[in-house]
Amino acid sequence: MALRLDGKALAQTVESRLQTQIESLRDQVGRPPGLAVLRVGDDPASAVYVANKEKACVRVGVASYGSYLSGDTPSTEVLRTIQRLNANPCVDGILLQLPLPPTLNKDALLMAIDPEKDADGLHTLNLGRLLKGEQGPRSCTPAGVMAMLRSQSIDPAGKRAVVVGRSILVGQPMALMLQAANATVTTVVHSHTLDLAAYTREADILVVAAGCPGIVGAEHIKPGAAVVDVGIHRKPEGGFCGDVRANEADSIAAVLSPVPGGVGPMTVAMLLVNTVAAWCRRHGFKHGLDDLMI
Numbered sequence: 001m002a003l004r005l006d007g008k009a010l011a012q013t014v015e016s017r018l019q020t021q022i023e024s025l026r027d028q029v030g031r032p033p034g035l036a037v038l039r040v041g042d043d044p045a046s047a048v049y050v051a052n053k054e055k056a057c058v059r060v061g062v063a064s065y066g067s068y069l070s071g072d073t074p075s076t077e078v079l080r081t082i083q084r085l086n087a088n089p090c091v092d093g094i095l096l097q098l099p100l101p102p103t104l105n106k107d108a109l110l111m112a113i114d115p116e117k118d119a120d121g122l123h124t125l126n127l128g129r130l131l132k133g134e135q136g137p138r139s140c141t142p143a144g145v146m147a148m149l150r151s152q153s154i155d156p157a158g159k160r161a162v163v164v165g166r167s168i169l170v171g172q173p174m175a176l177m178l179q180a181a182n183a184t185v186t187t188v189v190h191s192h193t194l195d196l197a198a199y200t201r202e203a204d205i206l207v208v209a210a211g212c213p214g215i216v217g218a219e220h221i222k223p224g225a226a227v228v229d230v231g232i233h234r235k236p237e238g239g240f241c242g243d244v245r246a247n248e249a250d251s252i253a254a255v256l257s258p259v260p261g262g263v264g265p266m267t268v269a270m271l272l273v274n275t276v277a278a279w280c281r282r283h284g285f286k287h288g289l290d291d292l293m294i
C-alpha cells in the first residue's frame with residue numbers, strides 16, 4: 001500500500017504555526033489578519049468551500065470579512081465591492097470564489113484585486129512573480145501540493161514530473177513550482193493530449209488536476225511514483241472520489257494523496273498562509289513562512 005500524503009494532518013500543523021504567529025504579533029499590529037472571501041451566485045460547491053474557509057479563519061484567529069452577492073449582481077457592483085475591500089485597512093487577503101456566474105468577466109475581476117491582497121495568487125502580477133521566482137502570494141492548491149511533498153521529504157530535484165491539466169488555477173502554476181524546485185517537468189498534459197499514459201508513465205512525480213473522475217489508473221502510473229490527486233468529485237452514491245483510481249494506484253505508487261483529506265485541506269491552509277504573510281508584510285514584520293511560499 002502506498003504511503004499516504006496526509007493533507008489534513010499537515011494543514012493542522014500549518015494552522016497551529018499560523019495561530020502562534022498571529023498571537024505573537026496581534027497586539028503589536030493592533031488587529032488580527034483579515035481575509036475577505038467574496039462569493040457571487042449560488043454554486044452549491046462554492047458555498048461549502050467558503051464555509052470551510054471561514055471555519056479555518058476562526059480556528060487560527062483570522063478575521064473573516066465575507067461578502068455574498070446574488071448571481072444577477074452587475075459586474076460594476078462586484079467591482080465596487082472588490083475596490084472597497086482593497087481600500088479596507090483591516091483586510092489583508094481577498095479571495096474571489098470561482099466559478100463566477102457566466103455573465104461576469106472572471107479575468108477582469110481577478111485583475112481588480114490589489115495584488116498585495118491577492119490571497120489566491122491568481123493576479124497576473126503574482127503569476128508573473130512565480131514565473132520569475134520573485135516573492136509574492138502563491139496559488140494555494142499547487143503551493144499546498146509542494147508542502148505535502150516536502151512534508152514526506154520528497155525532493156523534486158532531478159525527478160521527472162508530469163502535470164495533468166493546464167489551468168491557471170492549478171496545472172500551470174504547479175508546473176512552475178515543480179520546476180522551481182528543480183524537477184524536470186517533462187510535460188503538462190491536457191484534454192488534447194493523445195495517449196495520456198505514454199506521458200504519465202514516465203513520471204516520478206505525477207500531479208493530476210484534470211477534473212475527470214478516475215481518469216488516471218494503473219496503466220498511467222510508474223511503479224514507485226509519488227501521485228498527487230488534486231481532483232475532487234462528489235459520487236452519486238455519496239462520498240468523494242478524485243481523478244485517480246485510488247484502489248489501482250495504491251499498489252503501484254509509493255506515495256499517494258487521499259481524496260478527501262489530501263490536497264483540499266492544504267488549499268485552505270495556504271489561503272491562510274498568504275493572508276498572514278500579507279498581514280506581516282504590511283506591518284513590517286518578517287513572516288517566516290518562506291518555506292511554504294516557494
Ligand code: NAD
Nearest residue numbers: 165166167169170190191209210211230231232263264267
Ligand atoms: P479546469 O477544468 O480549469 O482544468 C482542467 C484541466 O485538465 C484542463 O487544462 C484540461 O485541458 C485538462 N483535462 C481535462 N480533461 C483531460 C483529459 N481527459 N486528459 C488530460 N487532461 C485533461 O480545472 P481545475 O480548476 O484545474 O481543477 C481540476 C480539478 O481539481 C477539479 O476536479 C477541481 O475540482 C479540483 N480542484 C481541487 C482543489 C482542492 O482544493 N482539492 C482545488 C482546485 C481544484
